[in-house]
Amino acid sequence: RGMSSVTIPPPAFCHRPLEAPFRYLFGPGPSNVPPRVLAAGGRPIIGHMHSEMFGIMNDIKKGIQYAFQTSNNMTLAMSGSGHTAMECALFNIVEPGESVLVAINGIWGERVAEIAERMGAKVHTLVKTPGGHFTNAEIEQALAKHKPVLFFLTHGESSAGLVHPVDGIGDICHKYNCLLLVDSVASLGAAPLLMDQQNIDILYTGSQKALNAPPGTAPISFSERACHKMFNRKTKPVSYLLDMTNLSNYWGNDGKPERIYHHTGPVSGFFALRESLAILAETGLENSWKHHTEVAEYFWKGLEDLGLKLFIKDKDLRLPSVTTIAIPEGYNWKELLAYIMKHHRIEFTGGLGPSVGMLLRIGLMGYNCNKANAAMALAALEDALKQCRMSKA
Ligand code: PMP
Structure with a gap:
């Protein structure tokens, strides 16, 4: 037996093309790249x-x-x-x-x-x-x-x-x-x-x-x-x-x-x-700040119209790039996220660290930050709220 013989076979993936599907990255990052x-x-x-x-x-x-x-x-x-x-x-x-x-x-x-x-x-x-x-x-x-x-x-x-x-x-x-x-x-x-x-x-x-x-x-x-x-x-x-x-x-x-x-x-x-x-x-910093605030305010209003509760009550303390919403009652947050990923190709995420199970996070940042994307995020949420309600035991 030669010391130099290869014993680990080539991995099967080398015969498959790279798959990196398009996703709308509306989580807290990374966001889509222009x-x-x-x-x-x-x-x-x-x-x-x-x-x-x-x-x-x-x-x-x-x-x-x-x-x-x-x-x-x-x-x-x-x-x-x-x-x-x-x-x-x-x-x-x-x-x-x-x-x-x-x-x-x-x-x-x-x-x-x-x-x-x-x-x-x-x-x-x-x-x-x-x-x-x-x-x-x-x-x-x-x-x-x-x-x-x-x-x-x-x-x-x-x-x-x-x-x-x-x-x-x-x-x-x-x-x-x-x-x-x-x-x-x-x-x-x-x-x-x-x-x-x-x-x-x-x-x-x-x-x-x-x-x-x-x-x-x-x-x-x-x-x-x-x-x-x-x-x-x-x-x-x-x-x-x-x-x-x-x-x-x-x-x-x-x-x-x-x-x-x-x-x-x-x-x-x-x-x-x-x-x-x-x-x-x-773009200019001031324009960028103003734009994020305007889109965020449009988005927050849409969330409230859906009956959702924003996690940060004071508007002035809300981060315009990442919006957090309380998990609506009667829903499993993981199911909501999975449904939205599967049917809308949109990534939202749950909490992180001490906020796990408390909230959902939706990011509209930079290139992703516009009213069309905010409307798309709202439509996906509206659909998920209709489809994912937990049946009462
Ligand atoms: N600080 C804040 C506020 C963040 O949102 C993140 C990324 N989610 C980090 C630090 C860590 O950055 P990275 O994941 O690029 O290491």
């Missing part, structure tokens, strides 16, 4: 260290600075999903043993608390049930008590459908010598957020929501204050891949004349992200 962005991602690959690639990365940096409304030099896109940016922020800013304060009102705070705990931070939490929000006074009290180096807040809580107020929180954090980290994965481009004016120290988002790029890249930016903390630490960050000393060089942000190989970035993902940032810039 042709211009798909085409950009389908361009021939160039090297990750070619000068043209560095030009494209510089464009992405400018695009993120516009989308975030920041002049931070330390602005880049992570090679990876939203979680990569989340871990990058925590790993670089916090040293083991330091205190962090995490606002938990859905799954994203839970995740951040878990990541911070894994890296050896002292984790303090401020907790509300999904859909709840924190007053600036509550946040200030907790900052005074725990003296954290970092405070985490989710702007668009996609597991609850809440958009959290941000005004004043950055100033409160700075008063207590604390940095403000904000997650805008589900809200960027859909709800107003101004990184510099709102004194946010670290802000990140994802490619696959209102930006309508494929999943797999995640814009992030660090203020001067954040840079001062992360570049004057005593210990090295636990992750080599996510070390900002290396990443800032890869993105040409460290002022060094040469970029040195660190890792191979997702070239196609960066092409697509560049185009999606270009579309947002062409």
Whole structure:
């Protein structure tokens, strides 16, 4: 018997064509990708260290600075999903043993608390049930008590459908010598957020929501204050891949004349992200925010006309990109979702983490955000409500 003989047969799928059916992605992400962005991602690959690639990365940096409304030099896109940016922020800013304060009102705070705990931070939490929000006074009290180096807040809580107020929180954090980290994965481009004016120290988002790029890249930016903390630490960050000393060089942000190989970035993902940032810039942030609000209000009215109850009562706290509705009485939520997928080719989703079994989530983001899609989502729901009522035992 030769050591080199192949014993595992070729898998049967190699004889089948790839199947990736068209779906209306009206969940909390990913959302459908417009042709211009798909085409950009389908361009021939160039090297990750070619000068043209560095030009494209510089464009992405400018695009993120516009989308975030920041002049931070330390602005880049992570090679990876939203979680990569989340871990990058925590790993670089916090040293083991330091205190962090995490606002938990859905799954994203839970995740951040878990990541911070894994890296050896002292984790303090401020907790509300999904859909709840924190007053600036509550946040200030907790900052005074725990003296954290970092405070985490989710702007668009996609597991609850809440958009959290941000005004004043950055100033409160700075008063207590604390940095403000904000997650805008589900809200960027859909709800107003101004990184510099709102004194946010670290802000990140994802490619696959209102930006309508494929999943797999995640814009992030660090203020001067954040840079001062992360570049004057005593210990090295636990992750080599996510070390900002290396990443800032890869993105040409460290002022060094040469970029040195660190890792191979997702070239196609960066092409697509560049185009999606270009579309947002062409559209204009204010137009994009206004458009999301108008379509969301039309959608909310339609839901109420169907007799459905919106999970977030206060209109001003509803996330325009991801709407949450209470599960209607007399229905099994999994059955509703399966029916709508099967008969309408539309993806809606249930809750996530602490909101599982509490609500349904419907996302209309960026390219997907228009009244025609909202009407289609409403018609699918109306049909499902007719067909899926549970018989009383
Ligand atoms: N934060 C929020 C608010 C999100 O909605 C998501 C994605 N659902 C994430 C973080 C995580 O992003 P990803 O799945 O791209 O890692």
